[in-house]
Amino acid sequence: MNLHEYQARALFKAAGIPMHDGDVAATPAEAEEIARRLGGRVVVKAQVHTGGRGKAGGVKLADTPAEAAEWAKKILALTIKGLPVNKVLIVPAEDIATETYVGLIMDRETQRPVYMVSAAGGVDIEEVAATTPERITKAAVDPRYGLLPHQAMTLAFTLYQDFNQVKAAAKIMGQLYRVFVENGASLAEINPLVRTPGGQILALDAKVVIDDNELGRRPDLALLRDETAEDPSEVAARKAGLSFIKLSGDVGCVVNGAGLAMATMDLVKYYGGEPANFLDIGGSSNPEKVVNALRIITSDRDVKAILFNIFGGITRTDDVANGIVAATREFTVDVPIIIRLTGTNEAEAITILEGVGMTALNDMDEAVQRVVQIAKEAA
Amino acid sequence: MSIFADASTRLVIQGITGRDGSFHARQMIEYGTPVVAGVTPGKGGQAFEGVPVFNTVAEAVRETGANTSVLYVPPTLAAGAIYEAAAAGIGLVVCITEGIPVIDMTKLMPFLREHGTRLIGPNCPGLITPGVAKVGIIPGTICAPGRIGLVSRSGTLTYEVVHHLTRQGLGQSTCVGIGGDPVIGTNFIDCLEAFQQDPGTDAIVVIGEIGGTDEQNAARYVKDHVTKPVVGFIAGQTAPKGRRMGHAGAIISGSSGTAIEKMAAFEDAGIGVMKRPAEVVTLLNASTEHRG
Numbered sequence: 001m002n003l004h005e006y007q008a009r010a011l012f013k014a015a016g017i018p019m020h021d022g023d024v025a026a027t028p029a030e031a032e033e034i035a036r037r038l039g040g041r042v043v044v045k046a047q048v049h050t051g052g053r054g055k056a057g058g059v060k061l062a063d064t065p066a067e068a069a070e071w072a073k074k075i076l077a078l079t080i081k082g083l084p085v086n087k088v089l090i091v092p093a094e095d096i097a098t099e100t101y102v103g104l105i106m107d108r109e110t111q112r113p114v115y116m117v118s119a120a121g122g123v124d125i126e127e128v129a130a131t132t133p134e135r136i137t138k139a140a141v142d143p144r145y146g147l148l149p150h151q152a153m154t155l156a157f158t159l160y161q162d163f164n165q166v167k168a169a170a171k172i173m174g175q176l177y178r179v180f181v182e183n184g185a186s187l188a189e190i191n192p193l194v195r196t197p198g199g200q201i202l203a204l205d206a207k208v209v210i211d212d213n214e215l216g217r218r219p220d221l222a223l224l225r226d227e228t229a230e231d232p233s234e235v236a237a238r239k240a241g242l243s244f245i246k247l248s249g250d251v252g253c254v255v256n257g258a259g260l261a262m263a264t265m266d267l268v269k270y271y272g273g274e275p276a277n278f279l280d281i282g283g284s285s286n287p288e289k290v291v292n293a294l295r296i297i298t299s300d301r302d303v304k305a306i307l308f309n310i311f312g313g314i315t316r317t318d319d320v321a322n323g324i325v326a327a328t329r330e331f332t333v334d335v336p337i338i339i340r341l342t343g344t345n346e347a348e349a350i351t352i353l354e355g356v357g358m359t360a361l362n363d364m365d366e367a368v369q370r371v372v373q374i375a376k377e378a379a
Numbered sequence: 380m381s382i383f384a385d386a387s388t389r390l391v392i393q394g395i396t397g398r399d400g401s402f403h404a405r406q407m408i409e410y411g412t413p414v415v416a417g418v419t420p421g422k423g424g425q426a427f428e429g430v431p432v433f434n435t436v437a438e439a440v441r442e443t444g445a446n447t448s449v450l451y452v453p454p455t456l457a458a459g460a461i462y463e464a465a466a467a468g469i470g471l472v473v474c475i476t477e478g479i480p481v482i483d484m485t486k487l488m489p490f491l492r493e494h495g496t497r498l499i500g501p502n503c504p505g506l507i508t509p510g511v512a513k514v515g516i517i518p519g520t521i522c523a524p525g526r527i528g529l530v531s532r533s534g535t536l537t538y539e540v541v542h543h544l545t546r547q548g549l550g551q552s553t554c555v556g557i558g559g560d561p562v563i564g565t566n567f568i569d570c571l572e573a574f575q576q577d578p579g580t581d582a583i584v585v586i587g588e589i590g591g592t593d594e595q596n597a598a599r600y601v602k603d604h605v606t607k608p609v610v611g612f613i614a615g616q617t618a619p620k621g622r623r624m625g626h627a628g629a630i631i632s633g634s635s636g637t638a639i640e641k642m643a644a645f646e647d648a649g650i651g652v653m654k655r656p657a658e659v660v661t662l663l664n665a666s667t668e669h670r671g
Contacts, residue, residue: 262614
């Protein structure tokens with residue numbers, strides 16, 4: 001789960017990472033009030049779950065509170081990469097001598113939290129990693145011992161020469177590690193960490209991604225989810241226990257299992273169609289999940305035909321068939337449904353479907369070809 | 380022959396009396412898997428379908444000689460149950476549970492290495508050596524004994540591919556689902572190495588997906604160390620960047636982890652790349668002739 005910058009800042013501040021005070025505003029009036037309280041020059045920053053805010057006009061300098069209100073009005077009206085801006089962060093503007101990058105990620109290969117730090121901060125760190133990897137220093141942390149003092153110092157020495165600044169940066173490394181482990185993050189990043197002309201080391205930005213598996217035992221973090229920053233159909237799906245991602249095509253897909261769901265989307269594309277979504281109903285056999293899945297997919301007006309691809313293992317195909325029948329009784333499904341099912345209780349499932357005049361196919365390729373053709377004819 | 384599970388497997392089921400555990404325990408027993416014990420703390424002394432239940436894994440090992448464990452334990456307790464199995468001397472632990480916090484897994488992995496325990500999963504369907512032992516939830520009915528080894532990050536997509544193999548007369552030595560989480564106990568390379576050494580395996584199927592670099596590493600390993608024919612599939616060719624596709628590990632971050640990148644790595648390593656799951660048998664036949 002992505003946190004907004006203002007939420008990540010709160011975690012950073014709680015861990016003691018030096019940052020300016022700032023506050024978040026949902027209206028131009030609030031922005032003006034915050035700018036007045038902070039005094040002086042401020043930055044108005046769009047709070048949205050995507051990179052490239054600056055390039056999209058979502059980060060602006062304001063010399064006066066009135067100017068902050070004006071920028072807030074413009075930024076709050078923006079849509080950045082399809083996402084609406086509902087809040088802006090107001091922070092004091094800072095003069096910058098140098099910008100560095102400090103990131104901590106959960107690394108799959110070493111199976112450990114790994115620091116990535118670079119004196120080349122501020123810019124696109126992925127670009128640096130791809131073109132000049134030697135400018136990034138990495139250090140893996142053994143989670144049983146945490147970040148060791150010598151590791152923190154070694155990393156800090158790659159960023160600064162002045163020993164007081166090195167010590168300040170080393171302390172921040174340790175604080176960032178606390179943010180990471182105490183909140184079950186998969187990413188915690190400061191970009192940029194700056195040195196001011198006065199020699200102070202400050203974090204000017206905060207980015208945190210929380211491991212979704214952490215949310216079950218951390219209701220406080222789960223509360224930070226901003227549903228207004230997500231697609232409404234994805235919010236509805238999550239509440240129904242479904243894994244759903246909306247795409248731009250016209251073939252709705254209902255599949256059990258993430259890998260098979262992806263392979264089904266790929267096959268739709270292979271046969272010339274465009275998938276309207278990724279949807280995994282999971283491993284359990286709950287007809288209600290199928291009803292919810294159909295409700296969410298049929299609410300997308302672009303969907304011209306729906307494909308069920310169910311390989312019964314733990315999932316009982318008769319449960320899925322019952323769900324399809326229940327859904328068609330609860331609301332009108334006015335697009336054709338193509339059903340492929342095989343595996344556990346397949347014969348029972350076919351009997352249930354035939355009872356309401358529906359049929360099921362046994363082969364995935366055949367079902368996908370059929371649904372793609374029907375969607376094309378309806379388009 | 381097979382990898383990881385064979386006639387010497389003596390299985391203990393952790394969470395045998397739970398809702399999922401009891402359901403799958405019955406299936407594993409019916410399949411003929413040598414299930415020797417169950418563990419549910421507080422239910423020691425009972426029996427489940429004739430299998431003795433113990434309070435701890437250590438007791439189960441002492442009393443029954445269990446050497447393999449499979450867990451049907453909720454995510455908050457699963458890591459603890461894996462520590463217990465390793466501490467009791469279990470050599471192979473299979474964790475079906477989905478939703479274990481990744482940070483817990485990073486702490487667990489060094490412990491497992493120190494105890495010489497192999498973990499398969501978490502968030503995986505387990506493994507099956509057809510006709511011999513089913514450790515996990517892969518449906519026994521779709522498998523058949525034979526000489527194709529299969530390793531996959533997915534669950535039902537694995538079933539789809541196995542289904543094609545079995546229907547077209549290609550049985551399997553062992554099918555292993557390694558799981559879709561970012562930190563897992565056994566990766567593609569571990570399985571490729573075991574299949575390469577297994578005299579009962581003639582050819583290998585690798586089923587990967589978007590996210591991470593495991594498939595690229597596997598491709599490099601195949602190029603350098605595997606002489607048996609290998610075919611592969613990558614799910615998620617149409618997946619958008621930056622969106623997690625169900626599995627915690629299935630996310631394209633930046634420019635890395637895409638299906639195109641992984642398929643190119645496969646091709647470069649001489650792995651036959653399936654464009655769709657149904658091509659598995661055709662490609663296996665072609666690559667067997669090519670390498671054969």
